[in-house]
Amino acid sequence: MTTHAPAPTERYLLAPDLVADPYGHLDALRESAPVQWSPLHHAWLVTGYDEVMRCLRDRAVSADRVRPLMDAVPQGAREDAERAFGILSRWMVFNDPPQHRRLRQVFQEAFAARAVARYSAFTEKVTRAVLARKAAPGRTGDLMADLAKPLPALVFARWLGIPPTDGPSFWYWNTRVADLVLGTAQEESEYRASLQALVSLEDYLGALVARRRAEPGDDLISQVLGEGRVGDSVSEEEFVGMLTQMAFAGGETTSNLIANTVLALHTRPDQLAAVRAEPGLAQGAVEETLRLDGPSKMSIRTAAQDLDLGGQTMRAGDRIFLVTAAANRDPARFPDPGRFDVTRSGATHLGFGFGAHFCIGAALARLVAVCAVRTLVCERPGLRLADPQRLSWQPSLLNRSLTALPVHY
Known part of the structure; x- marks a missing residue:
């Protein structure tokens, strides 16, 4: 018979100390019961690895959460919301099979590792250019602002085919959309700005698709259009809607992955030395960050029908938090789950999800993050953290994101 530790006192997961370091509390939740109801969050907290995997595979667990996002919008901003939430409803991440599979297949070839690998040389060139401009040795700066944010933006814009002159508007819209999707918008004015940004982003991408139909280029949009599926297996409206998801997801996760990996290595001198001695281990450092302190803490699901999990009965309509940050430990x-080990092998982490909803952009995120980490470790040996004891994190249920990472280059 399985025995569990006593249940910890329920805590609000956005309490400042848990935003700074959620892992002790999440470990205690998992050890007490890998599935438990949280009255405070009105959700089931699923923290065990096997239980999270079951939810990621089970069709009784739905990824559709457009309605909860809409319900969070203040009444005064609802008049702006109809078109914006229509766009979100076309995001594959918010759709279940078979609809999800139909939408995802349109991008499958473009996101394959072999297709993404074509951008390796470009990513290395841009990484060195950004570092030369922002991170001269001897300078003090913010690694988030200097490298972790601009590098994925530059690579992704090139891959998607965004002209450099459109970059500022494109990335402003993406930031505001992130506020909506990740739940960081709080005031009515912030919701209005986020909703309008999503509409503006769709208008822009719709016009870019029309331009690429007339003048194809060497980019994602041109590749997918050239495969002939838009207008066949998906409508153009669906395609443009999904592009807004790609635009939103293209930078945020990778930026946080770069910063969190740099932080992990520079607070563990033995692991930093291992990567410096064997640069190929930068890949292991990124994977271990995804497991131990990755850019995503959880994903939100809904029970589509009653199901039993971990000795508990979830009812149709119940909200479910799949806490991958706990499952990955x-x-x-x-083995030894709290240790950061760049040579770790074995069980698959859930840092990019699993199964049907495995992050379609994982290969691109890995490419950019590994290049950034390897270049920093090998070409900036004097890099050190400016004040590792005074770091702050964005208050988000979903994301694990530093507000800044002050460093000495």
Whole structure:
């Protein structure tokens, strides 16, 4: 018979101390019961590796959360919301099979590792150019602002085919959309700005698709249009809607992955030395960050029908938090789970999800993050953290994101 530790006192997951370091509390939740109801969050907290995997595979668990996002919008901003939430409803991440599969297949070839690998040389060139401009040795700066944010933006814009002159508007809209989707918008004015940004982003991408139909280029949009699926397996409206998801997801996760990996290595001198001695281990450092302190803490699901999980009965309509940040530290799957080990092998982490909803952009995120980490470790040996004891994190249920990462280059 399985025994569990006593349940910890329920805590609000956005309490400042848990935003700074959620892992002790999440470990205690998992050890007490890998599935438990949280009255405070009105949701089931699923923290065990096997239980999260079951939810990621089970069709009784739905990824559709457009309605909860809409319900969070203040009444005064609802008049702006109809078109914006119509766009969100076309995001594949908010759709279940078979609709999800139909939408995803349009991008499958473009996101394959072999297709993404074509951007390796470009990514290395841009990484060195950004570092030369922003991170001269001896300078003090913010690694988030200097590299972690602009590098994925530059690579992704090139891959998507965004002209450099359109970059400022494009990335402003993306930032505001992130406020909506990640739940950081609080005031009515912030919701209005986010909703309008999503509409503006769709208008822009719709016009860019029309331009690429007339004048194809060497980019994602041209490649997918050239495959002939737009207008066949998906409508043009669906395609443009999904492009807004790609635009939103293209920078945020990778930026946080770069910063979190740099932080992890520079607070563990033995692991930093290992990567410096064997630069190929930069890949292992990125994977271990995804497991131990990745850019995503959880994903939100809904029970589409009643189901039993971990000795509990979830009812149709119940909200479910799949806490991958806890599952990735489950000692039943990962030996010595609290240790950051760039040579770790074995069980698959859930840093990019799993199964049908495995992050379609994982290959691109890995490419950019590994290049950034390897270049910093090998070409900036004097890099050190300016004040590792005074870091702050964005208050988000979903994301693990530093507000800044002050460093000495």
